Amino acid sequence: QVQVVESGGTLVQAGGSLTLSCKASTRDFSLYNWGWFRRAPRKAREFVAAITSTGGGADYIDSVKGRFTISRDNNKKMVYLHMSSLKIEDTATYYCAIATYRNGQWSSLLNYWGQGTQVTVSS
Numbered sequence: 001q002v003q004v005v006e007s008g009g010t011l012v013q014a015g016g017s018l019t020l021s022c023k024a025s026t027r028d029f030s031l032y033n034w035g036w037f038r039r040a041p042r043k044a045r046e047f048v049a050a051i052t053s054t055g056g057g058a059d060y061i062d063s064v065k066g067r068f069t070i071s072r073d074n075n076k077k078m079v080y081l082h083m084s085s086l087k088i089e090d091t092a093t094y095y096c097a098i099a100t101y102r103n104g105q106w107s108s109l110l111n112y113w114g115q116g117t118q119v120t121v122s123s
Contacts, residue, residue, distance in 0.1 A: 035099030
């Protein structure tokens, strides 16, 4: 069974930086790719970033490339998302999940979602 707790979201001004954290409880944390997803108001949840099981590879949605960095600590069972040069359109609830790449896109492997953490970017 997988449980995750996301944290670090807050109100931040455009151009600012923020780091989100995700604490996972699954025993096999280090075996999986992990990802961050987000849901903006009145929009569907979308993939943001993913990191491979060893941390050696990462992938990002085009709109965050160069601004966001995903990382992980397998010993602590933590996944992080460092966000910089934040834009108003980054406003969303952010979720972490075990990620899988299939049919040319990233998605949640288990379709399980935690409560998420709210990021609000103001002008």
